[in-house]
Amino acid sequence: MTATAPAGVVDRVRDDVAALHAELVRYGLVVWTAGNVSARVPGADLFVIKPSGVSYDDLDAAAMVVCDLDGTLVDGTRSPSSDTAAHAYVYRHRPDVGGQVHTHSTYASAWAARGEAIPCVLTAMADEFGGPIPVGPFALIGDDSIGRGVVDTLGGSRSPAVLMRSHGVFTVGATARDAVKAAVMCEDVARTVHIARQLGEPLAIAASDIDRLHDRYQNVYGR
Amino acid sequence: MTATAPAGVVDRVRDDVAALHAELVRYGLVVWTAGNVSARVPGADLFVIKPSGVSYDDLDAAAMVVCDLDGTLVDGTRSPSSDTAAHAYVYRHRPDVGGQVHTHSTYASAWAARGEAIPCVLTAMADEFGGPIPVGPFALIGDDSIGRGVVDTLGGSRSPAVLMRSHGVFTVGATARDAVKAAVMCEDVARTVHIARQLGEPLAIAASDIDRLHDRYQNVYGR
């Protein structure tokens, strides 16, 4: 593959990524300019990502930027998101990943602030995450630390979401839409399990039932 | 009754069910494609239900699907909701039920995750539910377990809502609108009682007062 792609393909990905950012707003996962979605450009060593420091009101397709898999800007009039290096690292090391999302969504970030994995105590969580949502290391922005923490942590889990310690959530998917779904579901279960825990201990779901639910959801439901 | 109905009747039920899905969104009871509403088709052994895996933005009347009381697709271009078997079971065993709702709404699901009934400590809860909102069994999707759990649990209660353990809420009503109302009120009281309990014990309402409130509301108010 190469670092070029037909303009029509890139334009379609820009449209998708712009539209998916609106889902982060709709589900209350982001404030101000925080958070970002990226998508791999099919057939090229490129991805489309949100520019840095731009209001969600102004995030149309034209505002999106295109980077190569080293995170270098290839096309676009603005600087790429400050999380671009993390996205690039994940695309380089996970060829199956076609889209990513990063947010500081409230309840998931609260679990991350305590460095505590979210236990799998809801059937919807078994469906989507196949077990607990794991915690990755504390990592400073500026090099490959965050990307490496995401890849390493996801490698030991069926979950498409990881809680980066003291920071927030990263999710991956075969497509950017799948990654956005994982980000929405991650916050939803982070909130429900938090609230359940406030007044006692949620009941466990047997590991075999989690397996059965996850297998059915991933292989049968809506596919 | 039969598994056919005049097209005009089915069309009206499709319209109703599509519009009622928007109420789930308005009251924040659902995220992404989770949750569903169904309604029995008057005069036929059929019900209308949400298709599987479709965004709430795209849930117009035409997207709804029609099933018979075994849960088999009779009309529609998409697969029925993965919860269709549960709805079908309830319609077969509860001829008085004309509509159903299923959600993973946050506070109700938190009580369900602890397997704890919501105590009746608010007059609005006495009005609508006539007592605690009960907890049904843990049940896997894929056969009649969920439907049976819903029917069995509601059979021992005046509540139109049941919290299915580790899962979420099912509500029933004479009409789909009544079931949606029960789902909205269930989340509302689940939230208020949760918050009350965070800082102490809510005061009990005498059983005789619960009876009086429930009787008045069901037989006098707005009927």
Add this chain to the structure above:
Amino acid sequence: MTATAPAGVVDRVRDDVAALHAELVRYGLVVWTAGNVSARVPGADLFVIKPSGVSYDDLDAAAMVVCDLDGTLVDGTRSPSSDTAAHAYVYRHRPDVGGQVHTHSTYASAWAARGEAIPCVLTAMADEFGGPIPVGPFALIGDDSIGRGVVDTLGGSRSPAVLMRSHGVFTVGATARDAVKAAVMCEDVARTVHIARQLGEPLAIAASDIDRLHDRYQNVYGR
């Protein structure tokens, strides 16, 4: 005064009351058809109130109903709110009250469920309520019990809001707009003080400072 009024006056009050119901929705104080606003008709022994069991989407001026001070329907095509008797009692016993609001707003109702007054630990609460928001008795709907509980409890307080035990909030004001403001502020402070209390004890404000804040706000600010 009489139980008649110029049509133009009644029409203006209907407009106001309809518009104020939209504020209850905007601030998330109500779900489904719960809650109501009423306003006294100037120069007549009448008030305008919400009809019973009507969706907030359909609450235009024409839907509102007019009652006399015994709570008897005088004009309108629908039944008055089931809380009409309570509003009527308050208008009969508090000639200074020009408007009222009743809601089951979440945080205020949680304090009401515990039967606990909200302590005055925020300057905004001193401004609007002049002290704690008091708790009224448990009272069943159907006679003057609720209205009497509201009047008796407010009589011993500077607060325009009362938490009726196990039920919800009633607020009063010189105008219906003032009563809506009190309902909005009541839920706002009920929420903030609840959240403050979750992690420790809010600091007290000296009684003399509460007096000074309340006096300034009621007599100087925006009047």
Add this chain to the structure above:
Amino acid sequence: MTATAPAGVVDRVRDDVAALHAELVRYGLVVWTAGNVSARVPGADLFVIKPSGVSYDDLDAAAMVVCDLDGTLVDGTRSPSSDTAAHAYVYRHRPDVGGQVHTHSTYASAWAARGEAIPCVLTAMADEFGGPIPVGPFALIGDDSIGRGVVDTLGGSRSPAVLMRSHGVFTVGATARDAVKAAVMCEDVARTVHIARQLGEPLAIAASDIDRLHDRYQNVYGR
């Protein structure tokens, strides 16, 4: 500098301040008429601020008022916000401040009600605040007490936000937009850290890492 400015400059500031008030509503930082934004007029000893007691629906550019640095009304048809004296004090003593925001946003005010600083346990908090968000003194409205409390407390901190005890939040920025961003981020981290603390202790971030994050964000990111 003088207490006059070209009309075009003032008009542009009025537009900005009106638009920024809409951000307070969008992010749920204010109810009813509470809260306010102000902005210094470039090249003049003036600032633009919200009028007192006006609904957020009616806050267009024309409704804004212009004051001199003593807080005296210079232009506008309404009374300035009752917090004008505090804003004026800050502009007089902090020439680097170009904009300010005051809110009673829920979670930040809950920390303020306990008189407790928000610990810096999130990377986004290190970025924006460079450490804990500090608590200022209890101060009554009506003289320079609040403004002095804000200036004194911010003087000992890198944070652009201060929690005024038993009251709410004040934020400052080089521009009014920066101050609004600080108010939005303050409530966001107040909420996330509160929720983290509900189920245990958030993990500390090393002081040197907070320094590195803050330095990078203030000097590199988006500037």
